[in-house]
Amino acid sequence: MAMLDATVGHMPGMVETAPAPGPLLSVRDVGKRYGARIGCADVSFDLWPGEVLGIVGESGSGKSTLLGCLSGQLVPDTGEVVFDSRDRGPVDTLRMSERERRHLGRTDWAFVHQNPRDGLRLGVSAGGNVGERLMANGARHYGNIRATAQDWLARVEIDPGRIDDRPRQFSGGMQQRLQIARNLVSGPRLAFMDEPTGGLDVSVQARLLDLLRGLVRDICLSVVLVTHDLAVVRLLADRLMVMKGGHVIESGLTDQVLDDPQHAYTQLLVSSVLQV
Amino acid sequence: MIIAENVAKEFTLHNQGGTVLRVMEGASLKVAPGECVALTGASGAGKSTLMRMIWGNYRTDAGHIRVAGTEVSSAEPRQIIALRRTTLGYVSQFLRVLPRVPTLRVVAEPLLALGTPEAEAEARAAELLSRLRIGESLWGLSPTTFSGGEQQRVNIARGFVHPYPALLLDEPTASLDAANRETVMCLIEEAKARGGAILGIFHDEGARARLCDRLVDVTGFRPGVAA
Numbered sequence: 001m002a003m004l005d006a007t008v009g010h011m012p013g014m015v016e017t018a019p020a021p022g023p024l025l026s027v028r029d030v031g032k033r034y035g036a037r038i039g040c041a042d043v044s045f046d047l048w049p050g051e052v053l054g055i056v057g058e059s060g061s062g063k064s065t066l067l068g069c070l071s072g073q074l075v076p077d078t079g080e081v082v083f084d085s086r087d088r089g090p091v092d093t094l095r096m097s098e099r100e101r102r103h104l105g106r107t108d109w110a111f112v113h114q115n116p117r118d119g120l121r122l123g124v125s126a127g128g129n130v131g132e133r134l135m136a137n138g139a140r141h142y143g144n145i146r147a148t149a150q151d152w153l154a155r156v157e158i159d160p161g162r163i164d165d166r167p168r169q170f171s172g173g174m175q176q177r178l179q180i181a182r183n184l185v186s187g188p189r190l191a192f193m194d195e196p197t198g199g200l201d202v203s204v205q206a207r208l209l210d211l212l213r214g215l216v217r218d219i220c221l222s223v224v225l226v227t228h229d230l231a232v233v234r235l236l237a238d239r240l241m242v243m244k245g246g247h248v249i250e251s252g253l254t255d256q257v258l259d260d261p262q263h264a265y266t267q268l269l270v271s272s273v274l275q276v
Numbered sequence: 277m278i279i280a281e282n283v284a285k286e287f288t289l290h291n292q293g294g295t296v297l298r299v300m301e302g303a304s305l306k307v308a309p310g311e312c313v314a315l316t317g318a319s320g321a322g323k324s325t326l327m328r329m330i331w332g333n334y335r336t337d338a339g340h341i342r343v344a345g346t347e348v349s350s351a352e353p354r355q356i357i358a359l360r361r362t363t364l365g366y367v368s369q370f371l372r373v374l375p376r377v378p379t380l381r382v383v384a385e386p387l388l389a390l391g392t393p394e395a396e397a398e399a400r401a402a403e404l405l406s407r408l409r410i411g412e413s414l415w416g417l418s419p420t421t422f423s424g425g426e427q428q429r430v431n432i433a434r435g436f437v438h439p440y441p442a443l444l445l446d447e448p449t450a451s452l453d454a455a456n457r458e459t460v461m462c463l464i465e466e467a468k469a470r471g472g473a474i475l476g477i478f479h480d481e482g483a484r485a486r487l488c489d490r491l492v493d494v495t496g497f498r499p500g501v502a503a
Contacts, residue, residue, distance in 0.1 A: 264291060
C-alpha cells in the first residue's frame, strides 16, 4: 500500500493521503426492507484502501439497494457504515448530518451512475462539469481550475480541445468518461459505481475498464462496483460478493469465487455465461 | 517457500444433482528456495487442481498450504492479493487480459502494481519481450490478436518481469519453437539461481529432466489410490 500511495504525490489536483492503518469502509449488518419485502439484509464487509469490491447478482438481488445504503442515497433500517474520512478519521456515515454527508460526497466520495446523464450536468460545458467539485471545495482561480479540468479530460482520453462543448454533444462512451473525470477530480478515496460500463458498446467498455484500472492504481482508489457482468468483475475487482434475494450468499477473492464457486446459485451464474 | 500439508479437495456440483467429487486427499509437498519441482501424473490426475489451490483460486477443503509464510488456505482475500503482488507469480496456459491494452503494458503491469516507475517497468518488459523474440512492432498492439505461441510468450514475459520468490508454471514450454523453448528454460534456470522456488507442470520431458530437482506424482493424492 505504501508504494501505491507514493504515486499519489505527483498527480495534479490530488491531495496526498497517508497510508491508512485500518479499513477504509466498515459495513456491519446493513439491512433495508421495502414493507414486507427484503431489499438487503445482514450485509457486513470491510473494504481496504486501493481495493475494488465487485457486487454481482441478477436484477432484484438487492445489489443496487445495498449500493444506495452504502453511499447515503438510501437510509438503511439497520446496521452501520463507518468510513475512515480524510479530515475526521472514522465516522458513521448513517448517523452524520445531511450537510456532513454532502461534504463527503464532494471530497472523499465519488458516485458513478450507469447512465451518465444522471451524473452529469447536461447544460454545462465539459470543463464546467469537471471544475464544479473543485469550486465546491474552495478553488477560485479560473486558470487553475481550467488547467486541472483540461488535465483530467486528457486523462480520461477526451480531447482537451472539447472543454467548452456540452456533454450532449458527446458519445455515450465519452459521457461516461466525462462523468468519471467529474467525480475523480477532487481526489476521492472511495468510488461507488453502478454498472459503469452498462449501456456501452463492447469496444468502448474495454477502453473504459482499462482507464478505470489505471486510475484505481494511480490514485489508490477504493471502489464498490455493482454489475451483473462477470467479465467486468473478473478484470476489475479484487474481491467479489454474490447477492441473491437481498443476502450475500458467497464472497471471496474474485477468481476464487468465479473458478471454484461454492454456492449453488453462484455455480449456476458462472456456468450460465456464454463463451465467445 | 511453498508448503502443502495433507491437502484435500472436493467439488460439490449443486446443479448436477448435488454430486460430490472428491478429487484429492493427503496431498503434501515442499518447494525450497532455488529448487524446481515438477508435478507429474496423467491428465486429470489433479496437477492443475493442486496448482490452483496454491495460487488461491481454488479453495482448500482440508489441510494447509503456505507460501512464504502466508497461509493461503485460510487467508483473507487482501492477504492473497498482497502475496500475488509481491511474492507469488503464476504463468498459466491462458493469457487473460483486457482487450486493447498494449503488449508492453500487459508485461509491465506487475511492476507498475508494485510502484515501479513507468519507464523502468517498461524497460524491463521490453528486455524480456526481446529475449522472447516478440518483435518491437507488436509491443504497441494488444496481445489478444496474437497467435497462441506469441500469447504464451507474452504470458511468460509477464510472469518473469518481477523476480517472484515463488513461481507456479503451467506448461511453460508448450507450443514454443526450439529457440524460444531454450530461452524459457534459461529464464527458469536464472530464476532458480536467484533463489526462486518453482513448481511446474511440464509435459515436455526434456525440459523436466534439465530443470527439475524432484518430481511429485499427484496420482498418489487421488482418493482411494495407494501412494
